[in-house]
Amino acid sequence: MSTQTSIVTGRPHLFSPGEAGTPVLLMLHGTGGNEHEIASLAAELQPDAGVLAPRGQVEEHGMLRWFRRHGEGLFDVDDVIARATDLAVFLDAAREHYGLGNRPVIAVGFSNGANIALAAAILHPQALDQVIAFSGMYPFGDRETATDLSGSRLLILNGESDPMAPLPSVRTLIAALHQNGADVKQVLRPGGHGIAHADLEAARQWLEEASR
Numbered sequence: 001m002s003t004q005t006s007i008v009t010g011r012p013h014l015f016s017p018g019e020a021g022t023p024v025l026l027m028l029h030g031t032g033g034n035e036h037e038i039a040s041l042a043a044e045l046q047p048d049a050g051v052l053a054p055r056g057q058v059e060e061h062g063m064l065r066w067f068r069r070h071g072e073g074l075f076d077v078d079d080v081i082a083r084a085t086d087l088a089v090f091l092d093a094a095r096e097h098y099g100l101g102n103r104p105v106i107a108v109g110f111s112n113g114a115n116i117a118l119a120a121a122i123l124h125p126q127a128l129d130q131v132i133a134f135s136g137m138y139p140f141g142d143r144e145t146a147t148d149l150s151g152s153r154l155l156i157l158n159g160e161s162d163p164m165a166p167l168p169s170v171r172t173l174i175a176a177l178h179q180n181g182a183d184v185k186q187v188l189r190p191g192g193h194g195i196a197h198a199d200l201e202a203a204r205q206w207l208e209e210a211s212r
Contacts, residue, residue, distance in 0.1 A: 011054055011090060014039050015098060018050030023104040023210070026091065026128070027053040028113030030135075032063040038113065044200055045108065045132075046207050052094055052105070056112070058083070066116035072164065075115070077141045084119035084139075088127035091120075106130040106210070108203070110195060111164065115139040118154075118173065122180070125152050130210065132203050134195045135162060137169035138176065150181035155206045157199045159191040 014035045018024065025046065029038035035053040042051045056066040058079075067083040068076040091105065107128055109117035114136025121128045122145050129152040136156065154177060158170050170186075177184045187202045 010093065011057060013054040013090075013094070014051065015053075015094070016051040017098070019048040021103075022046065022049045023106050023130075023207075024050035024052050024100055026105050026107040026117070027051060028066070028107060028109035028117050029053075029056065029064065030109075030111030030113050031060065031065050033110070033113070034064055038108075038110065041108065041110075041195075045203055050100075050103065052091075052098075054087070054090060056116075057086070065112050067112075067119075073137075073166070073169070075139060075141060077139075077143055080116070080119050080139050081123065084116060084123050087116060087120045088124035091127050104130060104210070106132065106207070108132045108134075109136065110134040111136070111193065121152060121154065122147055122149065122176070125149055129153065131155070132206065133157065134199055134203075135159065135165050135193050136173070137165040138173035145176055145180065147180055149177065152177075152182040153184075153210065154182055155185050155187070155203060157187045157189075157195075157202060159193060159196070160188050161190070162192045164193045 025042045027038040035055045039051050039053040056064040058065040068079040107117035114133035117131045119139040121131045131154045133156050189198050
């Protein structure tokens with residue numbers, strides 16, 4: 001896959017159609033990553049799926065991100081909300097541009113990519129209602145959300161000793177998702193920030209369940 005930017009979608013991204021009838025994995029990189037790096041993870045999760053991997057539009061000390069922050073774990077919540085809306089708009093445009101029709105789109109995000117996936121899914125479930133979040137946390141700081149997520153399905157995977165996605169914020173995330181009616185599966189493992197083998201196994205199983 002090569003990076004492209006269409007007038008319709010408006011941002012650099014990778015796209016591979018995958019096999020007919022499969023979901024499209026919306027691959028969202030972490031801080032300092034890029035669309036090529038995260039797209040390679042799709043083959044480990046569901047090799048025949050379509051892949052849509054956009055590039056984050058924020059730069060922090062030369063590193064790509066999805067939204068601004070004031071410090072480690074201190075997100076610019078107004079920017080989170082604006083960028084989540086931008087991602088939902090991009091996804092709607094990509095659906096039309098690539099003729100995805102009713103194919104399921106499942107966001108797969110790591111770290112900062114997980115956080116923007118969660119924000120978009122919470123604020124815009126009509127655009128994105130399935131998420132696999134590796135090492136993500138609650139993206140809205142001390143603000144509450146009240147969106148109906150009764151049709152949404154999310155897998156939340158975290159390390160128990162992750163200083164970049166601390167458990168109190170993860171617990172806030174899980175509580176908010178449940179409160180708003182989402183179908184949530186949480187997997188906690190020993191260790192810190194990253195994607196462990198156990199995380200990949202859990203994600204593959206969750207994807208298999210989604211296709212039944």
